[in-house]
Amino acid sequence: MFAYIIRRCLATIPVMAIVALFVFSLLYIAPGDPAAVIAGDQATPADVERIRASLGLDRPFLVRFGEWVFRIIQGDLGVSIFTNLPVTRMIAQRIEPTLSLMVVTLILAVTIAVPMGVIAAWKSGSWIDRAVMGFAVLGFSVPVFVVGYLLAYWFALELDWFPVQGYTPFERGFGPWISNLVLPAIALGGVYIALIARITRATMLEVLQQDYIRTARAKGANQATMLFVHALKNAAVPIVTVIGIGVALLIGGAVVTESVFAIPGLGRLTVDAILRRDYPVIQGVILMFSFVYVLVNLLIDLSYTLFDPRIRY
Amino acid sequence: MFRRQLLNGAAAIAAAATGLPRAAAAQGAAPAAPAPAAPRVLKFIPQADLAVADPIITTAYVSRNHGYLIWDTLYGFDQDYKPQPQMVQSHSVSPDGLQVTMTLRDGLKFHDGAAVTAKDCVASIRRWAARDALGQVMVATLAEEAGKPTGIAAPDDKTITFSFKKPFPLLFEALGKPATPVCFMMPERLAKTDPAVPVKEMIGSGPFRFKADERVPGAKIVYERFADYVPRADGDISWTAGPKKANFDRIEWTVMPDAATASNALQNGEADWWEQPPGDLQALLRRNRNVNLEIQDPTGLMAMARFNHLHPPFNNPAIRRALLGAVNQADFMTAVIGTDKSLWRENVGIFTPDTPLANDAGMEVLTSPRDYDKVKRDLAAAGYKGEKVVLIAASDFPSLNALAQVGHDMLKKCGMNVEFVSTDWGSVVQRRASKEPVEKGGWSMFFTFWAGVDMFNPGVQQAIRGHGQSAWFGWPTAPKLEELRTAWFEAPDLAAQQEIARQIQLQCFQDVPYLPCGQYFQAWAYRRNLSGVLKGLPMFWNVQRS
Numbered sequence: 043m044f045a046y047i048i049r050r051c052l053a054t055i056p057v058m059a060i061v062a063l064f065v066f067s068l069l070y071i072a073p074g075d076p077a078a079v080i081a082g083d084q085a086t087p088a089d090v091e092r093i094r095a096s097l098g099l100d101r102p103f104l105v106r107f108g109e110w111v112f113r114i115i116q117g118d119l120g121v122s123i124f125t126n127l128p129v130t131r132m133i134a135q136r137i138e139p140t141l142s143l144m145v146v147t148l149i150l151a152v153t154i155a156v157p158m159g160v161i162a163a164w165k166s167g168s169w170i171d172r173a174v175m176g177f178a179v180l181g182f183s184v185p186v187f188v189v190g191y192l193l194a195y196w197f198a199l200e201l202d203w204f205p206v207q208g209y210t211p212f213e214r215g216f217g218p219w220i221s222n223l224v225l226p227a228i229a230l231g232g233v234y235i236a237l238i239a240r241i242t243r244a245t246m247l248e249v250l251q252q253d254y255i256r257t258a259r260a261k262g263a264n265q266a267t268m269l270f271v272h273a274l275k276n277a278a279v280p281i282v283t284v285i286g287i288g289v290a291l292l293i294g295g296a297v298v299t300e301s302v303f304a305i306p307g308l309g310r311l312t313v314d315a316i317l318r319r320d321y322p323v324i325q326g327v328i329l330m331f332s333f334v335y336v337l338v339n340l341l342i343d344l345s346y347t348l349f350d351p352r353i354r355y
Numbered sequence: 356m357f358r359r360q361l362l363n364g365a366a367a368i369a370a371a372a373t374g375l376p377r378a379a380a381a382q383g384a385a386p387a388a389p390a391p392a393a394p395r396v397l398k399f400i401p402q403a404d405l406a407v408a409d410p411i412i413t414t415a416y417v418s419r420n421h422g423y424l425i426w427d428t429l430y431g432f433d434q435d436y437k438p439q440p441q442m443v444q445s446h447s448v449s450p451d452g453l454q455v456t457m458t459l460r461d462g463l464k465f466h467d468g469a470a471v472t473a474k475d476c477v478a479s480i481r482r483w484a485a486r487d488a489l490g491q492v493m494v495a496t497l498a499e500e501a502g503k504p505t506g507i508a509a510p511d512d513k514t515i516t517f518s519f520k521k522p523f524p525l526l527f528e529a530l531g532k533p534a535t536p537v538c539f540m541m542p543e544r545l546a547k548t549d550p551a552v553p554v555k556e557m558i559g560s561g562p563f564r565f566k567a568d569e570r571v572p573g574a575k576i577v578y579e580r581f582a583d584y585v586p587r588a589d590g591d592i593s594w595t596a597g598p599k600k601a602n603f604d605r606i607e608w609t610v611m612p613d614a615a616t617a618s619n620a621l622q623n624g625e626a627d628w629w630e631q632p633p634g635d636l637q638a639l640l641r642r643n644r645n646v647n648l649e650i651q652d653p654t655g656l657m658a659m660a661r662f663n664h665l666h667p668p669f670n671n672p673a674i675r676r677a678l679l680g681a682v683n684q685a686d687f688m689t690a691v692i693g694t695d696k697s698l699w700r701e702n703v704g705i706f707t708p709d710t711p712l713a714n715d716a717g718m719e720v721l722t723s724p725r726d727y728d729k730v731k732r733d734l735a736a737a738g739y740k741g742e743k744v745v746l747i748a749a750s751d752f753p754s755l756n757a758l759a760q761v762g763h764d765m766l767k768k769c770g771m772n773v774e775f776v777s778t779d780w781g782s783v784v785q786r787r788a789s790k791e792p793v794e795k796g797g798w799s800m801f802f803t804f805w806a807g808v809d810m811f812n813p814g815v816q817q818a819i820r821g822h823g824q825s826a827w828f829g830w831p832t833a834p835k836l837e838e839l840r841t842a843w844f845e846a847p848d849l850a851a852q853q854e855i856a857r858q859i860q861l862q863c864f865q866d867v868p869y870l871p872c873g874q875y876f877q878a879w880a881y882r883r884n885l886s887g888v889l890k891g892l893p894m895f896w897n898v899q900r901s
Contacts, residue, residue: 073778075785080407080553082414083803084535084817086827087788089486092551093412124406125572126553135571191615199619206619207611304611304620306574313612314573317751318406319781 047344054336061332062114065325066107074319075099076123097123110325119329120322122315129326132311139209140307142219143299144292146227151234152285158235159242159281160269163250166243174239181236186295190229190302197225207304222305230299234288241284245277252276278349286342293331395604397885397895400617402631404573404610408565409553411486414535416806420893423595424578424606425466425559426539429457429476429515430531431596434890436710436811438531439596441587442471442540442560452522453498457515462585465542466564473509475560478546480507480515480530483538485550489529489814490538492844496523525814525844533595533892534808534815562586562601562896576608578895586896594891602887602899621646621880627900628881630893633753634692640880647883650698650876651890654707654807658687658872659818660762663799664831666792668744668771673737675867679720681730681769684873690757692875699875705819705860707807708874711849712856717864721871731770744773745793747801749780758802758872766800787828801828807874808892812852813840813859818869833866 077094078085094100113120119129162174198206204225210218249255250273258268297309308327315323346353401420407413410422431441440446446457463471481504484490497506498518508516517526530538539561545554557565563578570576586598609626611617618636620626622643632640632648640646660682662669669675688699702722706712744766748759759775766773776798778786783801791797810816820826820840821833839859846852881888887897 073785074781075788076781078784078788079781080413082407082418082535083784084414084805084809084827086817086825087830088825089551090788096549096551122572125408125570126555127572132572136574194616194619199623202623206623206625207616208609208620208625301613302616304574304609304613304616306571310612311573314404314406317779317781 050340065328069321076319079318119326122323123320129322136308136311139305146223147231150227151231155235155238159239162243163246178236178240181232186298187302193225209305226299226303230295245280249273249277286338289338397603397606398626399608400611400626400629401608405576411536412553419535422539424563425561425565427561430527432531432533433593433596438527453519455517459513464583466559471560472512473515475543477507477509478543479540482546482550486536493529562599578606580604592897599896601896606895632880648878648880650878655874655876656804657810657874658804660802660870661829668742674739677733677737681765682870683725687761688873690761691754703874705863707810710811712812714857716857717861720864727768741772744771744799747776747783747798749783750777751779813843831868835862
């Protein structure tokens with residue numbers, strides 16, 4: 043097991059190297075000029091040229107790539123072209139809101155979706171099943187920003203239960219922190235709940251047909267024990283896999299949700315950096331997201347051993 | 356109403372159970388108006404993020420507004436567009452107009468506690484002049500040899516002297532103009548930074564300090580009142596002139612990229628002031644009794660279609676002239692801000708309407724009835740043979756996108772062969788820098804806005820410059836326009852300036868460096884409990900919560 047973890051950790055190095063090369067090359071060939079954005083609309087071409095030279099953007103690809111890789115190896119993601127702040131500091135400033143949003147969404151989604159899927163499978167074919175599936179279709183179909191606006195209008199503007207926008211750091215107390223996250227988490231969680239509920243239902247339906255479930259039922263096991271202990275544990279591997287894959291979904295959805303609720307997270311940092319062509323920030327954020335995704339997949343692979351003792355690494 | 360009270364009551368119970376402060380604040384029948392986080396905090400939603408904090412290196416308006424918070428200027432501009440002393444206590448001009456002496460006010464301090472000295476001001480003027488069109492003319496007029504910057508001097512800590520080869524009557528205007536870049540006074544050690552490199556610190560001389568430790572780029576910018584700032588004792592508070600009295604302890608800028616979120620935040624009392632509510636949300640905000648919606652900047656924003664003068668078809672002045680007959684400014688402005696005519700103006704010429712140089716010379720080219728058949732005939736007579744017109748448009752700026760969409764339609768109605776390239780602003784600013792023909796990635800036309808203050812006069816207006824490859828994007832060569840601009844600098848009085856401005860406008864309708872597309876006014880929205888909001892730019896002194 044330990045050797046497997048080491049092997050997987052080492053395997054992330056070539057993955058990250060490929061991501062780095064890909065990101066740098068893509069940004070190099072993409073249109074856009076940060077010097078022109080810095081200079082502003084009214085700047086003359088000569089001003090733009092001077093700024094471009096001062097930023098070193100007129101140097102060859104290989105020189106810039108080499109310097110960047112050298113810095114990355116030392117753990118230095120560089121400095122933002124616009125703010126002159128280290129990219130690591132900018133990421134550190136933004137990571138808490140995004141992480142908070144993702145954690146609350148994840149907890150909310152798993153808490154709601156798994157029981158929903160289990161109950162839908164248990165009551166397969168009933169109105170409950172159809173209602174759960176209907177909700178799942180709705181969750182997939184309605185865009186995050188639509189849900190976000192509706193929630194903000196009703197629960198913030200009309201009822202004044204929650205703030206319209208913003209983020210309060212956890213250190214200022216659980217109440218203010220969670221009150222800023224409830225609406226964004228519900229908006230972002232819709233599609234995630236739908237995904238997990240569907241996969242839970244499908245997997246549970248299959249498990250509930252198994253002989254050992256019939257045996258458990260024949261031996262008089264109560265319904266809850268049978269569903270949540272015997273069946274759910276055996277259905278857990280695909281569910282956990284989907285939850286892991288869904289992290290990418292959350293990262294993508296966070297970009298929109300953070301804009302709708304003005305949360306100063308990594309999603310907005312990424313979009314702003316892309317629109318301005320702030321290359322060091324784009325590269326840093328994408329590298330970080332890639333690393334998180336690789337890490338989440340590793341954790342999910344390891345979690346399989348908890349749910350299915352037959353799996354050995 | 357009963358339902359809402361019931362629901363609020365339920366929320367209060369929930370708050371008691373969970374400790375949610377927001378829900379607790381919602382108790383009672385009071386309308387949505389939560390208490391501010393702290394007394395004397397002004398929460399402002401700027402037009403965009405403060406991407407670049409150095410207002411000299413960039414011409415971005417948000418950086419200029421930030422600059423006015425933390426730096427002071429030698430002169431301010433009043434509502435009559437006249438320069439008034441600000442950091443300067445007094446000045447004198449020699450009888451021949453070649454020597455100007457300025458004396459600084461007492462008690463001026465930088466935010467690091469150091470006194471503002473004349474040396475700081477000289478270095479600041481030099482750095483600003485390197486980036487500013489009017490500043491460059493000023494430096495060229497100084498009595499100094501190349502490489503020997505002796506034309507501006509600081510004989511002592513409080514005295515600044517200017518020595519000119521010939522009189523430069525626009526000096527005070529240049530030092531006080533709110534057009535970007537503004538001549539802000541920085542410490543000498545910062546002002547000596549290369550004008551193409553942003554300054555590393557925000558050590559200001561103005562009424563508010565920049566809180567670098569609280570800045571979250573792209574999200575939040577914080578300023579706090581600078582206790583040692585000494586406002587002018589005299590003068591009227593008007594635009595950027597007069598006493599700058601800070602009534603708030605903190606100014607918090609919260610960047611909200613989504614207009615609907617900003618609107619909700621303002622209505623809910625989570626923000627006090629929103630700089631740029633878009634046209635489609637203004638009706639909603641007008642209906643809110645807690646919100647004021649007012650046009651505070653009478654100079655507005657001037658729209659234009661810029662040609663690439665280097666390549667066909669717009670290297671042909673007759674083709675550019677023909678298109679003047681197709682411009683319907685009302686169409687452009689309606690697309691940008693809507694049908695409410697109090698928010699826009701048509702029949703707009705080269706200079707900002709209602710400012711001293713605005714005039715009606717030659718305006719019939721824009722005000723006569725629009726006739727596309729005639730335009731087609733004129734284009735053919737001018738030699739247009741169906742060459743491709745590449746119109747580049749920024750789809751991520753709704754107002755620019757609206758202009759481009761109307762422009763695209765206009766060009767097609769004129770029978771032109773148009774390729775509409777819709778992309779983001781970052782790509783537009785890169786592509787417009789290309790001097791290549793359209794077949795090699797170049798362009799033919801783009802749309803943009805300039806603030807009215809940037810189009811007051813030939814000294815600040817970049818788009819009418821005709822100095823070829825060195826000119827603003829589009830690179831027109833128009834020697835007659837350049838001659839007139841030089842003559843304007845030397846005009847002895849306003850009447851002479853106005854006469855030259857008429858000639859410039861007539862010449863612009865001959866050379867057509869761009870198509871004027873109208874003027875619109877950006878309303879600000881702010882909570883009704885704010886008073887003292889100044890006209891002009893978003894300024895944060897004088898404002899208070901009633």
